[in-house]
Amino acid sequence: MVVKGKEGSEEKQSVSPYHLVNIRLFILFRVLFNARFYYPVFTILFLDYGLTLEQFAVLNTVWAFTIVLSEVPSGALADLLGRRFLLVVTAWLMIFEMAVIAFVPAANPDLVFWAFLINRVLSGLAEAMASGADEALAYDTLVVHGLAGQWPRVLEVQMRAQNFGYIIAMTLGAVVYDPSVVNRVLQWCSVNVSVSQQMSMRYPLYLTLILAVFALFVTLRMRDPSPPAGHRTRDPQKATIWQLLRLVLRTGAWIIRTPMAFTIIFFAMTIDHTLRMGVTLTSKYYRLIGLPEASFGLLGSLVAVVGLFVPRLARIMVERLSFGLNVFLLGAGSVIALLFLSLFVPYWGILPVIAIFVGLMLTSYFTSHYLNELTDSQQRATVLSFKGLALNVAYGIIGLAFAALMQHYRVVQTGLHPSQAVDFIEDQAFVATVGCFPWYLAGALILTSLCCLPRVWRRRSTGRKQ
Template sequence: MNVQNIWKLYVIRFFYHLIPAYVIERLYWEERGMTVPMVVATEILYAVTIVLLEVPSGIMADKWGRKRLIVLSAFLGCLEFLILVFASQFWHFALVVFLAAIGSSAASGAENALLYDSLRSEGKEAAFEKIVGRLNAVDVVSIMLAALSGSLLAGKFGFTFNYWLSLGSMIIATAVTLLLKEPERGNIGEDQGSIPFKTYITEAIRFFRNHPGVYAVILTGMAIGAAITYVDEFWQLYLALLGIPTAAFGIFSAGLFVTRLPGSLLAYKLKGVMSMRAILLTVMTVTAIGYVYIASVDNWTGLIALFLICMAAGVVEPLASGYLHHRIDSSMRATIDSFQSLGLNAALIMVGAGFGYFAARLGLLGGFGFLAAFVIVFLGFFAARSRAV
């Protein structure tokens, strides 16, 4: 039964994110000779590769099967950690980042597409948002376990030990991907693989043009996703600015993840009591107010605003993905989902440029002020364009 894919996806997600190497990643890279400019260069390589491959990988998932792309992503994850164990030169790390970008692109559209069609084949597609929320919760639990154990293990056995453990976790995830079943996709013809790539792109663009409500929801989800990323990236600097001791950072990091769990797990229930439009307007309003407060007040009460932003953001991904997938034909599911991921990464680049510009000139709080303005602009956009939602 295709519904058996669900528990396999839970296991894959758990081991895919059970990576103790990440907690000491920058220290390990520095130990192997990677300077800050070198790391920045690899980050740029990652972003460019993602933008170039996101949509083509989604098309390949629709043409040749979602399972193949998920297996490829997991296999590349194994290869990444195997290379990192022996990495000693810049090109080794650049190759790892390049492979990571390919793997991320391969899985981004394919996984949601396989999940939705697995549920659809059993008449359970209405549970999509609930399962996405639970998958996100699995991610959080796995990441926290890896971070807490990784720091202890690295201190006792050295940094390289964490990378061997991470490789083992990825091997388990890869093995489980091989057990996935490709779900049926309705009336998909046998000549699906012969359809030109250009046709997928033009059909995806036509879909968004003909569904203004979807367009508004997805753009808003991208905006919230891009804005919350810079909480994840710079909360350490914010805590340092407030004079909070480094010893408390671990607890705060765990707290940021935990506060997203209620939103992810309960997002599907909100659909029964509020409209999608009302939910997103509420989330954006809370997020905008939170960023305005953080940018205006430099004391510990700003931490409350950070937690509220994370709590609100946890609601968005399951609902935005569900809103999109409930309206996509199976033949285009991974392709259109990849457009969503492409837009998010493009938004990350643009928002990052603005955040960096204002943070450099006005300090970190100036960067958060830019995020407040960015979210307010999208709040106005969504309020004006969301009548069809």
């Protein structure tokens, strides 16, 4: 299967896409928006502010539901009101979400909880609004200039730049969070100031807030590209709720009626949510394969370094191999990685973790390339938002399934080892649950293939143009 674009075959290959201001700003926005300095200390940041693990779980559930509820409407708004408008709003939301927890007094636990609740809602809205809008703006910019075929190269540079930002954020964020490190640096600089944990825990937030301000300046410089010839333009002042609903329904119907679009989203959903669940559990997994906690930040940076080379591999694959072969290689490789992950090999178990991160990056790259190539400009952001919705709903479902399996295996392991400590039972339940991952993904891929591929083959056999 090969996806053929609808944007025309003539490309102005002599013009570099990086000469276009929107493309440079798109890459810079992705770096600024995703380089969160608090990521390496995400969980303990909540706890050091005085929140409990239960509150942490509730707050992140709120974040996930906010994304799910606003994903598709925000994509439709981007198509109706303009992608730049949504990205400017996204940058403002990022500023507010960081400011509300960066400056909240930590002495009042109730106030801290409400501040973090507001942060999670604003963060979810920002994630949903950025999802699809920035990509649609960048891709349509290429289409207008006859450079749609350069999208794989733009994706390659964007993902590599984002990984550079991730490396810096992971390293610097963990360093400034540790008051002992900050104090040693201050002493070396002959600054007679002592920093406490209550002070240093805000430093990653301040740094991310600075990036949010820069992200706002970047979005203000963006411009919505002029629509291709023959495309109707919409007046943002006349956009109504009915237009929003009609665009959402029309786009959803188009995805269902278009076998290739449906197949791309379903395969992405199947692979992404399983691998993402594995990534979520890396801290616990590292402990069980004997890696010290001090190495976790370094391992995150190692994964980011490997990620610098993945976009080039992904571009070569989409340029030289068919869609079907790429999906087969990605699916088979993901199942094999999860099989090795489930073995919990001491120390060397880091290798399947790296393979899982590579699989996630390939999934993101393939989905962006094939779906943008297939989608019309007027509904591009909405289609990408449907994709984001599918991925997040599936991730939420597998999270619930993981919790249910853990509870089941706790009961089983308690019956098998009634005299063992609670920690031992918990570890054995975790090992047994992770052992289900490869078989789950293999079964899900088979079902997805049976559901999607016959429709694609029937459509191809009729000779109708996708």
